[in-house]
Amino acid sequence: MDNGLTSAADPADIPPREVVRKVLDVISGRALLRWTMAFLTVPRLVLLLTLVLCGATGWWTWSTYRYRAAVATLEEELPLAQVAFDAGEIDAAIPHVRAAARAGRVIGPKSVRAKSAVQLERELEGWRRLATMHIGQFFAEHEATPPSEFAEAFEFAFANRTLIVDGLLIATDASPGAADPHVAQSSVEYTLDWTWIDEEGRQVEFVFEQCPAFAHIKRGSSERVILAAEVERIVLASPGSSHWRAFFKPDSVTFLTALGPLQRAGWPGNTDIEDVLLEQRQRLGINE
């Protein structure tokens, strides 16, 4: 029956060559181009540009407002945070440090004060998540724990908890025989000169592996550091031995820069600590 309308061609009626051409059009974007050219009439183009301009203006206005607000917040909160930190009042510093750090992240790392605020927040988190049990206690409590359960118990007690360490960090080869200086620095691991040995001869040492924060400490050299880091895991140095190696999370390493909390924790007062902190501030680029 003919209803006056052109009846759609049955796909089966389309010749195979036409099908191939349409596919190639779509693939090559020629179809899209034809459609776009057909869509972008002049009235439509003017309308579109107007919308983009309005959107950009709105975004800029909001960003500017947000930046200015962040600057104002930083100016207000950072001194308060620093005062609290200098006094070693961690809890009192929390709201100020967090507000300042938020503002700092808005302002960006080009601002030293913004970087300081973010750094303070990292240090704050370090101080807030300190391990409650010390190594000696842990060893005493797990005197009879078999080695197979020792690692699990250790991780339960210390994993994701922070330790503040102050000592010499010694860069050594991660694998024996890799003493070649051309071997990548990433194969270097950093051992803290703090170790615990119990009456049974069990020993644990603390190790940082592949830690970008220590890239400046070259293989075979050492440097005194004061930092906070989270314990990640503990493994036996070799099967059957009693020598354990506790590894820190590389990305949790936070160099400490504030003296107040250290003094509050009981650090003996002497100038060499201040020298270390100053050096670390300089390395982080927050020494004003």
Next chain:
Amino acid sequence: MNLQRVICAVYGVAVVALTTFVVAGEPLDELDVHQLELSPARYLDRELRVVGRFASAGAGKMRLMGSKIEFRLGPEIHLFANPQHVELVGRLEDLGGKLVFNTQRLTKIPSESQRFEDRKKMLTQVNYPALYQLSDWALQRAQWYNDSHLEQQAQDAWVQAFRWEEDDIARRGLADELLALADRGQQHEIAPSELARMRYRALLLKVQKLQPGDSAQRISLAENVSELLPGGDRPPRSPTQDSEQDQSKWWIQYIQSDESEREAMHRALYRSLVRDALLIESNRIESDLASLVRQAQEMVPEDTRLIRELERLELERRAQALATLSRRDALTLFSQFERLDFHDRAKELKSSWLAGRRLALDRAEIEDRVALARDYWQLLHEAETAEALLRESLSIGPSPDAEAALSELGFVKIGQNWRRPMDSQPLTPVADGDVVVGSSEQLVIQRLGAPDAVARTVGAGWMLELWRYEGPPQLFVYLRRIAATGKAAVVKIVAP
């Protein structure tokens, strides 16, 4: 032709001269009037040439001073006014017991002093015998005429001849002759200082001729110095250190010195000879060095350096048998070396002696080790060796003595380990109170010194410090620091 004339002329002159000499006869010797007076018979009836001092004249006669002979002057003799010193040629005759000199010629001559000076001018230094003769000539006349001036001239000439002779003898290196000359000078009342100078010179000549290695010769010469030279036998009041000086310069220095300095130089010469002699003797294997020390103390007590050196040699000889000496004798030997200020040598010998004892130690001997350790500490202050020996003793078996010795050396027992005190601290005996769990950090520092390294870990409410002592033996001291008080106490001590 000309040559023949010259030869003839020379020949003629020679013939004339010879003839004149033969005709004139032998020239007359000058005879002084006092010589004539002494033995006139010897000169009778001979033509004489007599010189003397004019006394008086008159009536064809003349007298000479100091003479009884009558000098008759013929009419042809012209008498000078105030002739003073005259020469008369004539013949002496004995006329019935009276001596008469018939003068044929009278001449005025210079005085004795003048003639003396003229003759003296003609003498050179090498001709000192002639000067002696001239001095005698002048002295005879001075005594005859009682002329003090001439006598002084004679005396001066004698002294000058004496010096010329001294120089001549010294130049020929004849020391004994020079000493004899000095003796002769003593008889002629030469000044004692001059005689001492000559004898010193003579003895220096003898020193130059000394045979190397002849100690007896030197001692003999030293005795000569002591006898002959003033001050040679008198030691100075204070110890003397002679400087090393070239012997060839001694004489120059001597003649430039005053009398007191010369006495010191006499003693220095004596000292030098004795020193050389004793050192030569000391080099002989069979010599008795102790006896040489006593000899030096007696002969040259002021030469402390020589005495010290001989004492040292004596000690060195004893030290050759050090290994066989008893402990007491060895200690005495060391102290004697130290008394002489040979501290380095004493230390060297102590070290050698102790090393020998150490080598001879029995493998299982404890007591000897402890005793040796104590000696190492007491004699050499070698704490390390003493420590090693004491530790060896303890490794052999339990020894309260070894532990006590370690404690005396300042070591501290921590657990089963004896901890070496810090090097910077003096090793002093320690009081009670070892480092244990609970000890304060002050006590740890007091007992063990400042740590070699400190590391800390901090958690919530706790701080653990590791104080590392590198030792040996290595030691870890763990302290827990309380935040509230800031004080730390030991929680664990580990000797890895």
